Amino acid sequence: MKIFAFLVLSIFATQSLLAQNIMPSADNDVMKITFLGTGAPRPSTERYGPSIYVEAGDHKILVDAGPGMRERLFEAGGFEAISGVDHVLVTHLHFDHTVSISSAWLSGWLFGRRVPLHIQGPVGIKDMMENIKRAYQWDVDYRVMVGVPIEGTELIVDEVSDGVIFDEGGLKITAFPVEHMPIDMASGEVLGLRGETIGFRMDYKGHSVLFSGDTRSTEQSEINNVGKDIDLLIHEVQVPSPGATPEANLANVSLSVHSTPQQAGLVFEATKPKMAVYSHIIPPGITADDLEVATRPYYKGPMTVAHDFMEITLSGEDIIIGERLKQSDGKFEDSKVLGK
16 A cells, blocks of 8 residues: 555656646647635635636636635746736636635736736626725725726626637637526425526637536536537536534535536546546545545546646646646745836
8 A cells, every 4th residue: 555655646746747847838739727726615724715727828717716716826826827817717606706806806906917807707797896896996096096007907897608708819718507506405496596607618729628617417417518528527526414413404405506426427427528627625625535436436437636736737648637836925026027
């Protein structure tokens, strides 16, 4: 067992070094996926709120902006990463996916972004961003008055639903609906709350990644169609809470809108990705071994369980799983994010 553990660690370390040496640029086909947060609404110091950082050529995109996103992004790339993101995809309006969206906007601007922040999400995202903009108008006015350039405070907000929502610079993003609206547990009927949750597929120079968003995946799930033969299929998961305490019962209510390992495993089996990936893990203390055991009766293909700061690099035919190299804190005075 010790020899096996050493081999696994050695392979992981080698993969990590390889990943760090392959950088995305407009001249190559490299995509990097960094998991800034792999948790859910429950607080966790091990798994921050859901947020994924995507680098593809000149594109720097966040998929959701959960609690701790700014700090994780700073660890991943310093001030340049914070100011470099100019595109945010929002799967739905739950707080654990959006609470740091104001920070993506304002921190990115304060530390050097001088172009509008483009935000795409479901119906309701425009109202949310208008309210956030009003809430922080005093902050913006204050900083502009003392010398921060106003460029970069602009917001471009699109409400999207289904189909291609972005196609520029070799990157195509497709949105699709997923099943995450509250239902009656007994009848399965939707309870009538307005709104929707969407997933995203990204295609870049021969590589493809699907982000499930929050979803209770069934045989009717659109993921089964959109995700056919994809490189990476990143799917959420919830393991039922044991026992019958009021807290356990309340936790298990959300099984009506989230996917068990069996449900996710059947999606993986139907789509056959080159690599299946678990993220947005409920509860955050569930281990990779737990998920492996629970999924394998339904899916036998390649699979990994993401953790905060895991990095997956797509380069050529390779899928390299490693660890993001953390940046030192550095000094703002030496950062050159203002272009001087």
